[in-house]
Amino acid sequence: MKRNPLIPFALIAVLGIIIMFVFSFQGMHKSKELADAKKNGGKTTQTAAKPEEIVKQSCASCHGDQLQGAVGPNLQKVGGKLSKDQIQEVIVKGKGNMPPGLIPADQASKVADWLSKKK
Numbered sequence: 748m749k750r751n752p753l754i755p756f757a758l759i760a761v762l763g764i765i766i767m768f769v770f771s772f773q774g775m776h777k778s779k780e781l782a783d784a785k786k787n788g789g790k791t792t793q794t795a796a797k798p799e800e801i802v803k804q805s806c807a808s809c810h811g812d813q814l815q816g817a818v819g820p821n822l823q824k825v826g827g828k829l830s831k832d833q834i835q836e837v838i839v840k841g842k843g844n845m846p847p848g849l850i851p852a853d854q855a856s857k858v859a860d861w862l863s864k865k866k
Contacts, residue, residue, distance in 0.1 A: 798854075798861035805849050806858075814865070819845060827866040835859035 802814070809819035816822070825834060838855040841847035850858055 798857045801850060801854050801858050802861070809845070822862060823865060825865055826863040829863070831859050831863035834862050 802810075803812070806814075806819075806822075809817060810822050811817045814822040814825075829837070835855050835858075837845070838850055838859055839847060839852055841849075
């Protein structure tokens, strides 16, 4: 008995189309969240309260999970090199490849204070 060789390909195509629709509908539900982010100037709100959490959310991708440096410089002893005000200025205004405003100004003060104690 011979089987039709197109059936497996048709099943894969149908499965792919179904998956595409599922992801499309999931994206439709996130449109309100994206619209809100656009109204806020593209910035999403951060819920972290502790400086360690803020750094983990906003800085770890470039500075490493232990602040050992990756794409960005090592921050483990940044308090010995820069004052709290200098650190806060870098956080708010950016420096080099670091864009400004990654952390809101009210949280930048907490993070700068925390980082200034790292010596």
